[in-house]
Amino acid sequence: xxxxxIPMSSRSPLRGxxxxxxxxxxxxxxxAAAPAAAQDAAGPVRIGVLSDMSGPFxxxxxxxxxxxxxxxxxxxxxxxxxxxxxxxSADHQxxxxxxxxxxxxxxxxxxxxxxxDLPNSAVALAVANLMRERHRVALASxxxxxxxxxxxxxxxxxxxxxxxxxxxxxxxxxxxxRGLKSWYFLTVDYALGHALERDATAALKxxxxxxxxxxxxxxxxxxxxxxxxxxxxxxxQVLALAxxxxxxxxxxxQAAEFGLMPDMRIAALFVQLSDIHALGLKAAQGLQxxxxxxxxxxxxxxxxxxxxxxxxxxRMPTENHAGVYSSTLAYLRGVRDAGTIEGEKVLAVLRDKxxxxxxxxxxxxxxxxxAVHDLFLFEVKTPAExxxxxxxxxxxxxxxGDQAFRPMAEGGCPLVK
Numbered sequence: 001x002x003x004x005x006i007p008m009s010s011r012s013p014l015r016g017x018x019x020x021x022x023x024x025x026x027x028x029x030x031x032a033a034a035p036a037a038a039q040d041a042a043g044p045v046r047i048g049v050l051s052d053m054s055g056p057f058x059x060x061x062x063x064x065x066x067x068x069x070x071x072x073x074x075x076x077x078x079x080x081x082x083x084x085x086x087x088x089s090a091d092h093q094x095x096x097x098x099x100x101x102x103x104x105x106x107x108x109x110x111x112x113x114x115x116x117d118l119p120n121s122a123v124a125l126a127v128a129n130l131m132r133e134r135h136r137v138a139l140a141s142x143x144x145x146x147x148x149x150x151x152x153x154x155x156x157x158x159x160x161x162x163x164x165x166x167x168x169x170x171x172x173x174x175x176x177x178r179g180l181k182s183w184y185f186l187t188v189d190y191a192l193g194h195a196l197e198r199d200a201t202a203a204l205k206x207x208x209x210x211x212x213x214x215x216x217x218x219x220x221x222x223x224x225x226x227x228x229x230x231x232x233x234x235x236x237q238v239l240a241l242a243x244x245x246x247x248x249x250x251x252x253x254q255a256a257e258f259g260l261m262p263d264m265r266i267a268a269l270f271v272q273l274s275d276i277h278a279l280g281l282k283a284a285q286g287l288q289x290x291x292x293x294x295x296x297x298x299x300x301x302x303x304x305x306x307x308x309x310x311x312x313x314x315r316m317p318t319e320n321h322a323g324v325y326s327s328t329l330a331y332l333r334g335v336r337d338a339g340t341i342e343g344e345k346v347l348a349v350l351r352d353k354x355x356x357x358x359x360x361x362x363x364x365x366x367x368x369x370x371a372v373h374d375l376f377l378f379e380v381k382t383p384a385e386x387x388x389x390x391x392x393x394x395x396x397x398x399x400x401g402d403q404a405f406r407p408m409a410e411g412g413c414p415l416v417k
Contacts, residue, residue: 044084045335047073047328048112050099050127051142053091056220056245057119059274061142061320065089065117067311068321071304072328083336088112092123094219099123103130113341114139114331117324121145121191128157137343139331141323144244144270145195146406149370153413156343157369158331158350161292161323161360164192165406166375167269168200170290170399172207174377175238175267181209183267184236186227186251188243189216196242196269212236221247224254232260244270249278256283272318276392281383284392288379290404292360293319294393297376300358316390322359327371330355330363364401368413375404 049069051061066089073085088110092099099120106112107130115131116139118124124143131138132154139158140148146165148157183204187193193216201211212234215227228251231239239260241248248268255266268275271289295305295316304325308317317325334346347365355363360373378393386392408416 044086044111045114045332045341046086046088046106046110046112047331048103048106048110048115049087049089049117049324050092050102050115050123051089051117052094052119053089055094056247057094057142057320059278060245060272060318061117061119061324064308064312064315064317064321065142065324067308068317068324069116069328070311071307072325072332076329076332080332080336085332092120094120094123096120096122096126100126100130103127107134107136113137113335114343116141116328116331117320118143119320121147121195124148125152125191128152128154131343132156135343136341137331137346139324139327141327142320143192145191146199146411147191147195149366149368149406149408150411150413153368153411153415155369155415156347158327158347158365158371159369160327160371161319162290162375163370163405164195164269165199166404167290168196168198169203169406170375170377170404171267171269171288172200172203172209174288175265176204176207176209180237180265181207182212182236183209183238183240184212184231184234185214185240185242186224186231187214187216188221188247189218192244192270193242197240200240200242200269217243217247219247222250224251225258228255228258228260232258232264236264238265238267240267240269242269244272245275249275252279252283272320273316273390273392274318276380277390281381281386281392284380285382286380288377288396290375290377290399291319291393292373292375293317293322294376294378294395295322296391296393297395304359314389326357326359326363330357362401366408368408368411368416370405370408372401372405374401375399 049066051065053062069087090102114137118140119142121143124140128138137156141160144164146163148159185197187197276284305316334350338345338349351365357363363373377397
């Protein structure tokens with residue numbers, strides 16, 4: 001599938017020598033780091049949105065991520081001078097080899113300076129490693145594996161939104177605190193699922209809980225009868241779903257059909273707004289989970305939701321979409337301030353001071369690449385509590401950023417001294 005290119009020309013009062021100098025620096029940086037990917041004289045900053053456009057994460061990310069990147073480029077245009085921005089997009093089909101091939105082509109032939117979104121942890125890990133080799137920034141805003149800020153950290157990677165350590169820790173602490181301490185895992189068999197189960201298990205055991213069993217399933221599985229029966233027979237109090245998207249939705253629906261509830265509670269370790277919308281409030285009511293973003297939380301998030309919805313037929317943004325917007329806007333400002341697209345230098349600028357992000361609140365980027373901001377514990381409303389479409393969450397608690405994410409010294413990132 002050929003990537004789509006969406007030009008976003010940025011114009012504002014800053015002109016002349018300053019803008020021309022930055023364009024020259026951008027062109028020189030591209031030539032020095034990747035001769036085959038030289039940029040033209042206008043020096044456009046090309047951003048690649050590498051996403052799942054047709055698979056199980058298409059609603060969480062997909063086309064909405066492209067729209068989010070467009071909105072970030074439009075907002076940056078108000079402060080960018082003559083610097084131009086182009087948005088490219090492509091479908092990685094949840095296959096690391098395809099995602100890596102697209103990324104190489106973008107770098108070598110299209111002059112892309114950063115790649116954003118990256119749902120599917122296996123794809124994200126492969127692309128982030130390539131971007132490190134090419135000294136370009138990987139914005140893993142939709143990838144959940146905590147390895148991106150652990151053993152696979154890189155000086156050119158930023159992980160926005162959340163990760164498996166944060167999701168597992170917050171969810172396990174909340175549920176074990178209610179006395180539900182024996183769990184059975186239903187886990188998608190690739191990097192995301194493995195990391196979710198690993199990190200949730202660590203938090204569960206630290207809270208005095210235990211694991212009764214685990215079943216792995218392939219991505220995009222349709223039939224969960226066998227693992228659900230195994231979970232039911234294990235005697236566990238909680239069925240922990242270490243998957244997301246279509247797999248999580250199908251598992252919840254089939255669990256209801258098999259009558260697992262109310263004897264067994266369901267803990268969804270990675271839920272997004274699109275998943276709740278697909279499930280419906282009747283099936284999803286009462287689910288508790290951690291998230292860094294909800295469109296109806298503040299005036300700023302509601303304003304973003306309105307803009308997003310106008311382009312998406314009334315759909316409200318997921319936290320993945322918010323992560324694409326915020327990381328893209330921060331990156332563009334970093335390029336402007338650093339005067340280069342060299343990844344290490346751009347991230348040095350972004351780590352220099354806190355980012356006042358309208359969607360996630362005050363955000364800092366650590367040495368291991370973790371973007372640190374508050375997380376929130378939400379519960380899905382009952383049908384009677386909801387006032388309309390996408391009015392799905394109620395806020396239970398705020399988890400401060402310094403508590404929400406794994407301590408930097410514990411992640412095993414070789415960049416951390």
